Amino acid sequence: MGEIIVSGLVEGGKATAGPPFGPALGPLGVNIGAIIAEINKRTEAYAGVKVPVKIIVDTATKSYKIDIGSLPTSALILKELGVQAGAKTKDETIGNLTLEQVKKIAEAKGASLYGKTNEARIKQVLGTCKSMGVKCENEDPKLIIQKIEKGEIKL
Numbered sequence: 001m002g003e004i005i006v007s008g009l010v011e012g013g014k015a016t017a018g019p020p021f022g023p024a025l026g027p028l029g030v031n032i033g034a035i036i037a038e039i040n041k042r043t044e045a046y047a048g049v050k051v052p053v054k055i056i057v058d059t060a061t062k063s064y065k066i067d068i069g070s071l072p073t074s075a076l077i078l079k080e081l082g083v084q085a086g087a088k089t090k091d092e093t094i095g096n097l098t099l100e101q102v103k104k105i106a107e108a109k110g111a112s113l114y115g116k117t118n119e120a121r122i123k124q125v126l127g128t129c130k131s132m133g134v135k136c137e138n139e140d141p142k143l144i145i146q147k148i149e150k151g152e153i154k155l
Helices: 022-028 032-046 073-081 099-112 118-132 141-150
Strands: 003-011 050-058 063-068 095-097 134-136
Touching: 003 022, 022 032, 022 050, 032 050, 032 063, 073 095, 073 099, 073 118, 095 099, 099 118, 118 134, 118 141, 134 141
Parallel strands: 095 134
Antiparallel strands: 003 050, 050 063
């Protein structure tokens, strides 16, 4: 039969043998409990955030591989702020991040961001902050981006 891929979104550290994985894995004859335990161990740092998970099962050998996907930038920003959702209007502000927190998010995303340099990735995270109603260093993220481009802020 070959490989079967089962994908789903689970809250970090809270996968169960129920949907989406249990019903899909059951007929494949793999150890569902062991798979769920590994997913929970590998995602526990993302508690409160939905994490994309892919399980690749070799149907001949019953072996499996678990891939934990990259979280959306917006989910990392919300987690860092400890809030559930972004701003509902363009004038609403839901929180404030330090430049260090923005750098941490850019590093966590790494190569999954389009920017080729660390500076470009940080500016990309700042752009996401802007669209979510999140300030950086108590300022509009657009101003922080301009200061980086002018060399007023060194990264």
